[in-house]
Each structure stands twice: as C-alpha cells, then as structure tokens.
Amino acid sequence: MGFLSTVPATERTDAHPDHDHYVSTTVYGSALAAEEIPRFEMAEEEMPARLAARFVHDELLMDGNPALNLASFVTTYMEEEAEKLMVDNLSKNFIDVEEYPALGEIESRCVNMIARLFNAPLHDKDSEALGVSTIGSSEAIILSVLAAKKRWQNARRAAGKSTEHPNIVMNAAVQVCWEKAARYLEVDEKYWYCRPGQYLADPKEIIDLVDENTILVCGILGSTYTGGYEDIAKMSDLLEERNKKLGTDVWIHVDAASGGFVAPFVRPDLLWDFRVPRVCSINASGHKYGLAYAGVGWAVWRNTDFLPREILFTVNYLGSPQVSFTLNFSKSAVQVIGQYYQFLRLGKAGYRAIMTNLQKTADYLAEQVVRIADGNMFELMCAMEGQGLPLVAWRIKANKHYDEFAIARHLRSRGWIVPAYTMAPHAEQIKLLRVVVREDFSRHRCEVFVRDLKDAVDFLDKTPSEIIQHLAKAHKDNAKQQAHRSAKVTHHHENKSLQAKHGKTHGVC
C-alpha cells in the first residue's frame, strides 16, 4: 500500500530565494566566493567555517614549500603520530601546570635529558643543573644574558664598584638575537671580527677582549655562516688565565642553537659542553636538529649560582608554587610534546642514525658541488666530515659575469630556496651560497638538487651579462614593491646594528 502524495503547483515550487540564501554544496559555488574576502577590516557578517578555512588555505598556497626550503635549519618534517599528538593537545596552555600536570612532567623530563646530554654536573645536590623550555633560542639567549648581567651587577655592587657599561664578548658572526639581547638589555657589544680565511673566533684574540665589565663570553657551536664549531675548550683555558690576571669571574655561554643536537651524536668526544670548566650555560633549539616543529628552544644552566634570585618569579597556582624564568607566559604546549616524542621515539641511536645520514648527504653534496665544471667553478667554505654542522656553503672561485645571488635567483625559479649572502662583518666582500641539510633532505632529493644547480650554472654561463644585470635590478624593484603592497614598514633607517654598519646579512636559521 502506498501513500498518496500531492504534487504542489508550479507556483509554489518556483519561488526564487535570493542567491545569498542558496545552500551551496561547493565552496566555490557560494556567493561569498564571488566576493572579495576581508583583508584590512573585519567583515560585519559571519562566514561558514568551511568557506573561511578554504579561503585561508588557498591564500597560503602562495607560501613557499617548506620541504624545498634549504635556507632554514628549522624542522619541516615530523612523523604522523607526532602530528596527531600535537593536534590532540593544541588546546592546552603550557604554563597552566596545575591544570596540566603531565605537561610539567614532560618539560622536566626533557630538561633532564638535555642536561645529561650536555654532560651537566649532577653528582651532588648543590651542582644540579637547571633548565627551562623557551619559544626558541632567542628567548633562551635573552634569559642567559639577563641572568649573567644580574650576576655581574650583584658581584660589582658587593665589591663596591660601578655597574655601568657591562659588555658581552662575542664573534660578529653571531645570530641577530645576540645583538637584540645586548641592545634591549642595555649591554655593550664587544666584537671579535673575522677576516678572510678565519671565520671562527680565534680563542686568544676573543678572550683578550674580556675586561672587568664583561658579563659573558659567547661561544658558537655551529656558525650559521659556515657551520663550524668554535674551540670552546681552548677559550675556557684562556679565560681561566685571563680571569686570574684580571681578578674577574667571567664565564662562557655556548650558543648551541644548531649544534646542540648534532655534536653529541656525530662527535661525542668534542669538548664543548659542561665538561668544559668555564661553561656556565648552554642554549639549543629543539626546533632545529632537535627535530621538533618551530616553537621550542632550551636553556640550561650549570647550577643555581648562575640564576640570581631576583630574576626568578614564584607564581602560585592553586597552592603549588612554581618558580618561573621566562619572557613568555601562556604558550602552546605542543612543541614540547613533539620534542619529548622525538627523544622517546628515536633514542640516542635514532638521533645518531639521522645525524650521520645528514652528514653523509652533506658530504656527497659538497663533493658534487666542487666537481661542477671539473672543479674550476666553486670553492667550499664549510668544514666537512662532521667537523661542523651538516650544511654546505660554497662560493664562486672562477671569474664569472654573474654572482652567487644570480644562482640563488635562478634556483628559486625551480622552487629551491637557497640563500646567497655576504660573509660576516670585515669579510663582507665574500659572497656565499648555503644549503642546510635537514632530516627531510634525503640523498635522492639531493641528487635532484645537484642536477638543478648544474642547469643553473649552464644557463647563466650562456646568458649575456646585460640580461643578468637587468634581472638583478628587476628583482630588487620587485621586492620593494611587494613590501609596499603588503603594507609593511619600510622606511625605518636605523644605524646601530651590525647590519646597518657593515651590511651584515643575517642567514635565516
């Protein structure tokens, strides 16, 4: 038996709702897809979540492909399981330790693991290491400088001496955050400058810069320019002597942003960490060779003597006091979870396997680069075979009518981001190209890259110099225009930084 249905009159079915009221099954069939999306002012009306997500997604297609970004040290690949853990915990606030005790526990485990990896002295209670997770090495370095400055001030005050004009001694090839830390915390910068052929601080020369107002010496484990490691152990010995001579108590902070998770696995015998007597603190970026996504760094101090009380804050959460030493407060928890995942998942063996592979890939790439044009084209600027970070830096040694920047531009048209930059101050006439070998830059991808690099050289060899000059100029103009279009600030002309004084270009890290 069937139901009787009425067929409505055409009059009733033909009612035309407004176009806006159509429920569209596709994103691009909706009325909103035919309109401009709000760019500089909020729209009055709402937009369905599906549409908003799609529009933002489409917008982001204009970004570069993280996997082809050979400029950056920052991790661009993690396993699916790690990503799932991270998305599950997106809604948690890291500092809310009372509410999320497991997060606090995980941070403390990571600090423990890292302190032990860096051979922190833990033989008795008085010498236990202390550490903290940060957003990245910038925060870690600012915190370390802050602690060193307070410590120096306290010592000077106790001795009845002036606390004006503290300084930091460092190589001018430091990452920009050291300049930032110095300028923002009102500490003078005392630089050792490199010279052609010598890009890592000469231990004797840099330690000779130390005076009674020096709050800290910075040692770099993994220069962003050439990947080399500075001789921390030698610096420590010389500093010991210098301290005796001047009657000072200056310590070394090791900026191991990139090298902190490489050296312990590739060169376990290299003395650079807390085994070196004068090292008081170390920072490392979890989001570089720590293999976590952007947003996690670590700072570790030798013991509590290096963290003056007045810079620590005790915050009281529901009855459990927490000592905190950070610049940021509320922050995402997922990066620290990602870091712990990697420690657990990989173990030392896993890290060693990855780092060794990276080193092999870097050595292979270096070999191939040098071999181009029968060895007459390029010259390596980096240390190989695990003597430094797994990166390859090289420059043109042949006499050519184009420079490294032209090669970078040409590679970019193939999707590869390979930075060309000038050397640190006082060697800025030297131009370089640099490839950072990250976990996801496999041997296979490396081979494709070498092919494209060879093509680029062939192409540029055949291109008349007028065209190359024209392209360089067009690129420059275009960059200016782009900045203008996106309403970025472009008319500040500062004159204080190394960049302004020496034209230092900062390698992305």
Place this chain on the structure above:
Amino acid sequence: MALSKHIDPASLLAAARAHPHHRLIHREHRDIHEGSYASRFEADMEVPKFKIPQTGVSSKAAYQIIHDEMDLDGSPLLNFASFVHTWMPEEANKLMMENMNKNFADQDEYPATQAIHTRCISMLGDLWHAPKGEAIGTATTGSSEAIMLGGMAMKRRWQNKRKEQGKSTQAPNIVFGANAQVALEKFARYWEVEARLVPVTEEGNYCLDPHDAIKYVDENTIGVMVILGSTYTGHFEPVSLMAELLDEYEKKTGIDVPIHVDGASGGFVAPFAYPSYKWSFDIPRVCSINTSGHKFGLVYAGLGWILWRNEAMLPKELIFELHYLGSTEYTYTLNFSRPSAPIIGQYFNLLNLGFEGYRRIIQADLKNARLLANALELSGYFKVLSNIHVPLPKTAEGLVGAAQKAVGAVPDPDDAEAYMKGLPVVSFRFADEFKKQYPYVKQVWIQSLLRNKGWIVPNYNLPPALSDVEILRIVVRESVSGDLIERVLADLLEITESLMSNPDVSMLMAAFSGQLSLRAEAHNGRVTKAKDDVTPSNTHTYAREC
C-alpha cells in the same frame, strides 16, 4: 607505622623489579617495534625520564606512551581558572595542523603568512580606532612578550627624551595597579624599571584607581599601564579618566606621560560588547595596546598582539633590519623562530566570525556570567565582587539609560550595554553573614572539593591593600555553556551545604587539604625540588592565571 610516611614510587618500583624472576630476561633483546603498548611485551621496561634512551621505540609505541601520559592532564573544558581559549572548529584545527611546519620568522619563504599577519594587524588597528595608515604592530607569543615590547619602547622613549634635555636617566619608574598580571612586574624587574604598584581598594573596584595612580607619577615615570579587564574581578580600569588626569598633570608640569593599555583579556571584549566605550587609540594619550589572541581572540595558546599608535612610538634603535634574499624586513620581537599556525588561526576566526560573530559570542559569555553571578547572590551564601551582572544606573551614560527606560524596568537580558562593563568573569566570596554563621568553613576547601569533581576553580587572595580577602573566580569562556554553568552551580551549592551541615566534614577537610598541597608538590619530581632550593622568598607573587 606513621600514616604520613612518604614512599617514593620510583624506588618501590626498582625494588619490585629486582625480583629474581626478572633477572632472567635479557633486556637488550626487547622487541617492541610493533605493538603500541610496550607493556604488552615487557612489564619491566621503564619509560625513559631523565636520559635519552639508547635505542628508540616505534612511532606507534612512542605515540601511545605520550598519549596515555597526557591523559593525566585535566580537561581543558572544565578549567574555569584560565582565560586561555580551548576550543576551535575542526576546520581551524586542520588549517593550523597543515601549517605546523612553517616558521613565522622565515619571512621571505612564507610571504602568504606574512600577508595574513599584516591583515590581522590592520583589522585590530581598525577595531581599536588606530589612526589609519600610521599604526604599526606585531604578533607575539602572548601578552607577556607584548607587554615587554611595549614597556621597553616606553623606557627607550623616556631615556631619549631625558638625554635630549640633559637630565639623568638613572631611575625610571612605571605605574600600574597592584592587580597587574605577573608579566608587568617581570618587565619592571628585567628591564630595571622601578615598579610603582598602586594598591587597590573596594571603592576603586579592586583595580587601579586613577586618582590614586596620579600621585605616583613624576618626571621619571616612563608610562602608566592601564589594564582593560582586571584578572581578579574583570573590572575595566578607566582609561579615559587616567588620560584626563595625565592631561591635567601635563598642563601643570609640562611632563608628558604616555599610557599603555594592557588589553590582554579586554582587547577582544570591549570593541564587541561595548562598541561605544572609549578606551583605545581614540584617546590621544594611549600610545600602545596589547591583547592576547589566545584569550577572547578565540585562538589556541601561543598568540598575542601589540599595536603602537605610530612609528614615532618605536625608537629606531629597537628595530632590527634583516636583509635576506634581496628583501628587507624590520622586526621588533623577543622571540625569533616561532610557529605560524596561531596567526593563521586568528585570521581564520576573523574571517569566519566577522564582527557579528565575535559580538554574539561575547554577548553569550556575558549572559552566562550574569546568570551565574545572579544565582550565586540569590543563594545567600556568596557575595559577588565582579559587577557585570549589575544593571547600569538609569541616569548613567545618556543613550543607554534612555534605551533602558524604553525597554522597561527589566533591561534586555541579551544586551551587555545595559549592565556594568567588564570581562565575563565571576569573582565571589562567602557572604559576611555566612562567615559569621559558619566560621569553621574555609573558602579554600571549595576549590579542593570542586577539583575532586573535575572543576578547576581557583581560590586566591586579592592584591594589596586587600590581600586578606580571598576570592573564588570563574572565567566564562566560549566553551562554558549555560549547561556547564548549571552543573557547576549545583556542585558549588551541594559542596557548600555539605560543609555547613556537618562540622565533622569540615574537620576532615582540614586534614585532607593539607595532603592535597603535598601531592601537588610531589608530582613534579626532582626538578621541583631543585627549584625549591632557589625559591626566592622575597619575590613571592600571586600570579593570576590568564
């Protein structure tokens, strides 16, 4: 045997593992690469805690171990203590995850992310009445970084001005209410600026009273930080009154003291709930404003914003110029490499919700907060210190008063503008009458007992000069629905009544709460112990969760 004896679980497990039976197992030969649960294969494998293990485990096992560990965390939904947002739509989750591997500092590589950042700044500027084409700003990790950047710019401007005048730059100070979040104190200490805390009073709504604050201002004051939305009671500190008093002060003395508005919570509340309220760049003295995208901006933790009125507010020496692949970038941040995902999440919200959407959500938050506040007061047990549930006096603020009259005696329950202004926060304490009648009931027990039911409702002291007053606080976020309010209210009343009715329960509670705090200290293991050694007694400060 003493009941209070502390047994260390780690040593207990170690002793248990030393059983002769276990010694026969070759630990080197463990094969756990397939199973998710390592324990299915070896019960005696310890999860590595203090040292990176020699060999790793499969990705599945690593996932499961950490996943299970995370289950020990509280539920973000039931966390009424925090302002930080805990829910976003599926689409936003997906979008953020897709972009998890992008580094925001890598400006040249990710131009689309940069464009999105610029648009967010522009929209915020518009929302806060910033002068068009002049305002400038940046995303930060949270309001702490933003406040430090804002404070540092004020300090540098003051230093430059003083140097020009040939005066000393030795003793800068900054003025803010004692109710300030810990970030403000942190800024003062780290950047060597004397913090002049203005004590709070009951008449001053438990937050900065401009008439008191002006007494703390002098030629060495780099600025006044006014908090839009006190974290204690949700009251808005009166920005316009502070500006008027500082205008008068400038007329008298010629000293120009700027205002930074800490709109960590209020920056995304006031423009939507109270569109006509004056607090932002429409007051000329306001030089900079910060807010947390991860509070009422409705994004997950890890995002703040700061805007300055114009470039002149940012001394040039603080700006860093980065050259990279032919393009020039200018930055002013404390963090460098950081995730892009939160910024993308913010833009998603701005598109998805629009002005109307944000307004609807904040109206709903405020409505739920009023419901709870009214119910608590009606119970007679509690006095509510926040006042967003109090209707505006009829005469106040012309238009609204008139509109209200037109509606009748009962104000429109959905319009926040008919009530006192503030954040959707309910702060309450035992009523005086209740305290007199049941002197043995301690307010802090409510916190512990609610916690046993899964609710996180903190109990803490007000700032000086009212630090002997304890309050309980509930933050009504987007995910705190009317239904949750009903549930928490029922539990609150039940707990209170059980404490009232039975002095024995109270005795038990007194013993129990002592134990609770012990446990809290123990759960962090050895690091807390190490940290405790350095706990500075003089820096003890009550931080309000935010």
